[in-house]
Amino acid sequence: MACRKVDRTIARKIIDSIDNFLFDCDGVLWEASKEIPGSADTIAALRKLGKKIFYITNNSGKTRSQYVEKCKSLGFHAAEEDVICTGHAAAQYIKAQNLKGKVYCVGNTSMGVELDSFGIKHFGIGPDEVPGSIEQIGIQQHVNLDPEVSCVLVGFDPHINYMKMTKAASYIRKNGTLFVATNEDTHLPLAGDLVVPGTGAVVGAIKIPARKEPVVVGKPNSVMFDLLKKEHNLDPSRCMMVGDRSDTDIHMANLCGMDSLLVFSGDMSYDRLQDLQKSADTDDKKLNIPKYYCDKLGDLGSFIQQFI
Structure with a gap:
């Protein structure tokens, strides 16, 4: 099962086919208390194109309102209904x-x-x-x-x-x-x-x-997405999960019928992805392989800016 690196053509395809973007936070949007460069601009660009943004985290140590405050402090627009945390x-x-x-x-x-x-x-x-x-x-x-x-x-x-x-x-x-x-x-x-x-x-x-x-409840299982899908009437085929972990973020995306984008700004690396592809000989491991990948979210954002 091959995955493809994001380029201008793929970015255009993503924008045309996806209405709802689900983002893991730590390792994708920020590291600790510092924004990963280009992430906030990418989220803003997606919003300008009318896309719905959700922040999806396994962290149970913060409430939704606390996540909203953290998002805002790092330059990400967010409301409580946009956040789903495991607590x-x-x-x-x-x-x-x-x-x-x-x-x-x-x-x-x-x-x-x-x-x-x-x-x-x-x-x-x-x-x-x-x-x-x-x-x-x-x-x-x-x-x-x-x-x-x-x-x-x-x-x-x-x-x-x-x-x-x-x-x-x-x-x-x-x-x-x-x-x-x-x-x-x-x-x-x-x-x-x-x-x-x-x-x-x-x-x-x-x-x-x-x-x-x-x-x-949390990733890689489907419970969080099932709750979100019901609450917001989401069509999984029009959703994309963006994450930095293949065994949680990408696994959940494939399990739930969403598109997936893996970024290398957090837990995963290109070499590890290559090793995973070579050893994906079981259905469970195949669920860990993303449809697309890029070095960081800002790479997708640089293409999206051209479509606004």
């Missing part, structure tokens, strides 16, 4: 299940804000210290399970510990408990030698003892 999508998904009871949330304060916005009762966010006597008398003496819990939601949690893992897995083992995860990203997208475990590490620590797989 909001998870809350939206849980609300749609019409569950009674409470959510035990292994997560962060932003996830709590999103749950609150849907009127969902929850608890568990923040530190849950392991008592000093736990090694002497056992963990069972310290855990009291709430019988009203009907859902466990797991996202990025800097306070993850043995106590939280025990409670979450125990709730999940109850018959009928919904198990939802924001994403399973392996690490945070940070430069340098420091490796910071991502939400996938937190989810793994819970799903292994629970012996149950979660409904994963």
Whole structure:
């Protein structure tokens, strides 16, 4: 399965065939708190051509309103309805299940804000210290399970510990408990030698003892796009996902029937893409191959400017 580098002809084809552009953020539009040159101008050019822009992120550590503020601070126009992050999508998904009871949330304060916005009762966010006597008398003496819990939601949690893992897995083992995860990203997208475990590490620590797989809202799964498609009446064939990761952004695009554009300004490189193409001998790996690629989003933008 071959993919093609964006040139003027391909850029024209993209503009003619795509109405809705879905952008991953970190590594595509910005790095940390700095815009990747040309990205904001590209978004502005697409808007001038009447295209709809969405910002799609696996990050559960920010609310939609916080993402809007970050977008604006870096020169990207955005409204809350343009942003879909995993904390909001998870809350939206849980609300749609019409569950009674409470959510035990292994997560962060932003996830709590999103749950609150849907009127969902929850608890568990923040530190849950392991008592000093736990090694002497056992963990069972310290855990009291709430019988009203009907859902466990797991996202990025800097306070993850043995106590939280025990409670979450125990709730999940109850018959009928919904198990939802924001994403399973392996690490945070940070430069340098420091490796910071991502939400996938937190989810793994819970799903292994629970012996149950979660409904994963974030990329590469289809849940976030399914919610967005329903809310905005999107036609997948008129949508393009732009990302820097083949195993999340591009995989979701192909899974959902969208066009895809991979940029090399973040996680992926041209050499890695070439290796991926050579080894794409299974259906799952084929879903990781983009339709188009370019070095950075601004390369597409430079062609788009010619069409305005």
